[in-house]
Amino acid sequence: MTTVRYVCVSDLHLGAPDSTLTQLNAAGEFDAAHPSPTLLHFASSLRRTLRHMAQAAQAQGLAPTPPTLVLLGDILDLGISPMGQVARVFTQFVEALFPPGQEPVLAPTMLLVPGNHDHHLWRMAQDTLFVEALRQGQIHDDLIDHSEYRDRPPGSEIPCDMLTAILRRHLPDEPLARVHIAYPNLCLLTPDRQRGVVLHHGHYIDPTYRLMSTINGLMSGQTMGDLSAETLEEENGAWVDFLWSDLGSAGDTGREAFSLYQVMNNAGASHAYADQFRERLLDRVASQLGFSGSMPLYQGITLRQLVGALIELTLTRNAQGQRNNFLDVLPPDDLKNLRAFIGGPALYDLQQALRPDPAAHPALPDFDLSFVYGHTHKPFQQELVIEGLNQPVAVYNTGGWVLDQPTMTFTQGASAVFISDAMDVAALRLFNDPVASQMAPVRAEGLQNFRDRHNPLLGALQAAVAATAADWAAFSGCARDKLEALAAAALNARSMAHPYQKGARP
Numbered sequence: 001m002t003t004v005r006y007v008c009v010s011d012l013h014l015g016a017p018d019s020t021l022t023q024l025n026a027a028g029e030f031d032a033a034h035p036s037p038t039l040l041h042f043a044s045s046l047r048r049t050l051r052h053m054a055q056a057a058q059a060q061g062l063a064p065t066p067p068t069l070v071l072l073g074d075i076l077d078l079g080i081s082p083m084g085q086v087a088r089v090f091t092q093f094v095e096a097l098f099p100p101g102q103e104p105v106l107a108p109t110m111l112l113v114p115g116n117h118d119h120h121l122w123r124m125a126q127d128t129l130f131v132e133a134l135r136q137g138q139i140h141d142d143l144i145d146h147s148e149y150r151d152r153p154p155g156s157e158i159p160c161d162m163l164t165a166i167l168r169r170h171l172p173d174e175p176l177a178r179v180h181i182a183y184p185n186l187c188l189l190t191p192d193r194q195r196g197v198v199l200h201h202g203h204y205i206d207p208t209y210r211l212m213s214t215i216n217g218l219m220s221g222q223t224m225g226d227l228s229a230e231t232l233e234e235e236n237g238a239w240v241d242f243l244w245s246d247l248g249s250a251g252d253t254g255r256e257a258f259s260l261y262q263v264m265n266n267a268g269a270s271h272a273y274a275d276q277f278r279e280r281l282l283d284r285v286a287s288q289l290g291f292s293g294s295m296p297l298y299q300g301i302t303l304r305q306l307v308g309a310l311i312e313l314t315l316t317r318n319a320q321g322q323r324n325n326f327l328d329v330l331p332p333d334d335l336k337n338l339r340a341f342i343g344g345p346a347l348y349d350l351q352q353a354l355r356p357d358p359a360a361h362p363a364l365p366d367f368d369l370s371f372v373y374g375h376t377h378k379p380f381q382q383e384l385v386i387e388g389l390n391q392p393v394a395v396y397n398t399g400g401w402v403l404d405q406p407t408m409t410f411t412q413g414a415s416a417v418f419i420s421d422a423m424d425v426a427a428l429r430l431f432n433d434p435v436a437s438q439m440a441p442v443r444a445e446g447l448q449n450f451r452d453r454h455n456p457l458l459g460a461l462q463a464a465v466a467a468t469a470a471d472w473a474a475f476s477g478c479a480r481d482k483l484e485a486l487a488a489a490a491l492n493a494r495s496m497a498h499p500y501q502k503g504a505r506p
Contacts, residue, residue: 002456003057003064004050006188006419007106010072010201010374011400013117014093015086018402018490019077020482022089028489030085035092038482041475042430043096045442046416048471049428050105052464066107067418069097070186071179072374072398073115073201087166094170108177110167112160113186115201115375116209119240122183125158158182184229185346187353188423195368195423196353198346202375202397203240204232205334205341212236224337225344232345329380329411342371342393343386365390370425372417374398379415381427381447394447396427403486408433424457428465434480442472 013019017028023036050067057064076086098104114122133140163179171177184204189196203209210224212235217223224232330338351364369386371393377400383392399414413432419425427445444461446452465472 002420002422002424002460003062004053004067004418004457004460005421006068006070006111007046007050008070008072008199008372008398008417008419009075009414010115010398011074011377011402011414012093013074013077013400013402014089015081016077016402017081018404018486020401020403020479020486021093032085032088035096036482038475038478039092040096041471041478043093045468045471045475047097047099047102047105048468049461049464052467053460054105056460056463066105068107069110070199071110071112072199072372073113073203074117074374074400075112075115076118076121078120079117087162090163091166091170094167098171108167108171108174110163110179111186112163112179112181112183113199113201114181114183116203116240119203119237121160121162122181123237123241124162125160125181128159128161184233185349187349188419189353190423193354194366196350197370197372197419197423197425198342198350199372200229200341200346202373204229204236204345205337205373206375207337209240210236212239223344224340227345228348229345329378330382334376335384338395339384339386342384342395343388346371347386347388364388368423370394370396370423372396372398372419372425374400376400377402377404377413378411379413379427379429379432381445383447383449383451394425394451396425399430403433403483403490405490408435408483408487410435418457418461420457422457424455426455426458426461428461431476431479431483434483437480437484439476439480441469442476 012021014021015030016022017024017030021036021039021042023031023034023039025031054064054066076090078086097106098108112118112121130140158181160179160181164177167179168174168177182199184200186199187196188199207214210232213222213224213227213232216235347364350367350369354364354367365388367389368391369389373395374397376397379397379399381394381396384395386393396417397415398417400412401414404412410432414430416428416430417425418428429440429443429445431439431442442465444458444465446455446458452458
């Protein structure tokens with residue numbers, strides 16, 4: 001028997017109009033007074049499932065404590081949605097998870113691993129740390145110098161003031177009510193340091209968000225396998241902030257889309273955005289280095305042409321690849337990038353986490369590793385062979401809760417990942433887009449190989465889901481209705497904006 005120690009969710013996009021967890025009124029506007037039925041049914045079903053698992057563990061003589069909720073990035077939709085709207089929906093989320101008068105089934109302390117949509121929360125935390133250092137008479141060279149990348153929670157405590165304020169407002173009498181940030185990776189280990197899980201939102205697996213590292217790599221020859229997660233953030237963190245803080249003011253591109261994925265679905269929009277970014281980047285180079293975009297570099301090739309080619313190789317081609325791969329859970333290029341990230345930045349952070357006591361753990365090649373990420377909105381579980389490790393890595397994707405395009409696809413959906421005290425991992429597959437108004441039932445899944453027979457967490461989760469099947473069926477109905485309503489609204493909006501698209505023409 002085993003107990004649940006962590007529950008991971010990602011890509012809720014709370015506050016986004018296209019999130020299944022954001023309630024809209026009949027006019028398609030944000031409804032602050034009424035939580036989304038999908039949110040309420042998810043929270044209720046999750047609470048009952050966790051309570052059943054705790055009772056089963058107690059019957060086996062164990063003394064389980066409430067598991068910690070890991071918010072694995074893009075929990076808030078800060079890229080597009082107003083701050084107040086996002087804060088209100090996160091408040092609804094907290095209220096649904098911790099209803100008054102009921103024994104809590106989740107720990108009051110949460111962990112946040114920011115993604116690209118809520119990366120600003122990490123920057124806010126860095127600002128706070130910098131100001132606190134100033135009050136103590138210290139002036140660091142930059143924000144990055146005192147941001148603790150290696151000493152991650154639960155060992156370190158980097159506060160997320162915004163989410164902590166919301167959590168404490170709802171739990172005023174709970175002294176441990178707080179949200180800690182772990183970024184870019186969260187490393188979880190067993191006491192004997194022989195097994196562990198590395199969690200990352202997934203944006204640095206995506207070439208779009210490591211553009212600056214790509215540019216540096218072309219000049220230095222380094223690849224992602226040579227980089228630490230800390231270096232990735234040093235080189236690209238400001239770019240992630242720049243991308244999302246400016247998208248809402250990017251002219252027609254920003255007004256047409258509430259998320260980058262919708263920009264990706266429009267070839268003209270993604271090319272237009274790439275052109276705008278090229279000119280802004282050239283302006284920055286000109287102001288800082290004095291180089292003109294028309295300056296020749298090699299055999300008549302200008303700086304403008306080189307920067308345009310780099311953006312085409314990263315932003316635009318990646319956008320087109322995403323548009324053409326909605327039916328593929330893990331396209332070849334995505335698989336290549338995933339392997340490179342696990343074998344490079346993820347293993348680097350794992351080594352840092354193991355370093356305090358090198359004699360207490362085996363050599364890294366023998367480490368039993370699982371890797372959890374989101375970002376793609378396409379949940380899956382599978383093993384991957386990673387160079388440098390003697391056994392395959394178990395990879396779990398948490399999916400997403402938004403409708404990325406009006407035409408639904410069976411690959412898109414959401415999953416929650418459960419992690420036990422022994423670092424066993426199991427996926428709670430919540431939904432995929434409905435096909436002909438039919439959705440697969442909520443279910444617990446493993447890797448679907450021999451490892452599942454030796455995973456007590458998977459069996460415990462399967463039993464709990466079976467015991468709460470009626471609750472999860474009600475959740476599935478709400479999720480289906482919400483997705484179909486979002487798809488209908490998106491199709492209607494697109495046909496109104498582009499009347500020529502009506503009819504059989506694609």
